[in-house]
Amino acid sequence: MAGLTRLKARYIIAPLSNGNIVLMLNIAKRSRIPWDAILGAEVVQAYKPMPQAYLRTADVLAMKPDEICLVAAHNGDLAAARSCGLRTAFVPRPTEHGLAQTTDLHPDQAWDLVASDFIDLAERLQL
Numbered sequence: 001m002a003g004l005t006r007l008k009a010r011y012i013i014a015p016l017s018n019g020n021i022v023l024m025l026n027i028a029k030r031s032r033i034p035w036d037a038i039l040g041a042e043v044v045q046a047y048k049p050m051p052q053a054y055l056r057t058a059d060v061l062a063m064k065p066d067e068i069c070l071v072a073a074h075n076g077d078l079a080a081a082r083s084c085g086l087r088t089a090f091v092p093r094p095t096e097h098g099l100a101q102t103t104d105l106h107p108d109q110a111w112d113l114v115a116s117d118f119i120d121l122a123e124r125l126q127l
Contacts, residue, residue: 003118004034006127012036016057016070018047049080058086071121075108082111089113091121 007013017024017040024038041047044056058065065085072078073093082088090107091114097103107114115121 001032001034003120003122006122007118007125008034008036010125010127011069012061014039016040016048016053048077051080051084054081054084054086069112074104078111079109082109087112089115089121091115091117 004013014035014037015024017038019027019040021038021040021042024035024040027033028035028038039057039060041053043060044053046052046056048054054068054070055065058068061068066087069087069089070078070081071089071091072081073091073096075090078088078090088111090111092105094101094105113121113124115124
């Protein structure tokens with residue numbers, strides 16, 4: 001959580017999830033994740049990787065797409081976000097699908113930022 005806390009000092013941090021809000025609230029409570037908001041399919045009425053999921057998120061935040069950075073461990077989500085004008089950061093989650101995970105272990109494109117974890121991301125952003 002230290003990396004997220006450092007990011008939160010300067011940036012809005014919020015999940016852009018296809019999961020429902022109650023699920024995301026429970027995750028935040030159990031894990032003590034310091035999100036500023038919970039965004040996603042219920043809020044914007046679109047699922048990732050549909051362009052509306054990213055563009056309506058910008059509208060909800062009263063921001064331009066290029067003022068938002070999608071931080072994700074999924075190359076496909078990052079590609080969809082980039083195609084909508086969002087900035088991108090790859091942070092791997094190597095055990096998201098168990099120890100035998102074989103996908104999304106490494107960036108498959110030159111994303112705006114690549115970090116090993118959220119502390120590394122905060123350091124790259126000079127926080």
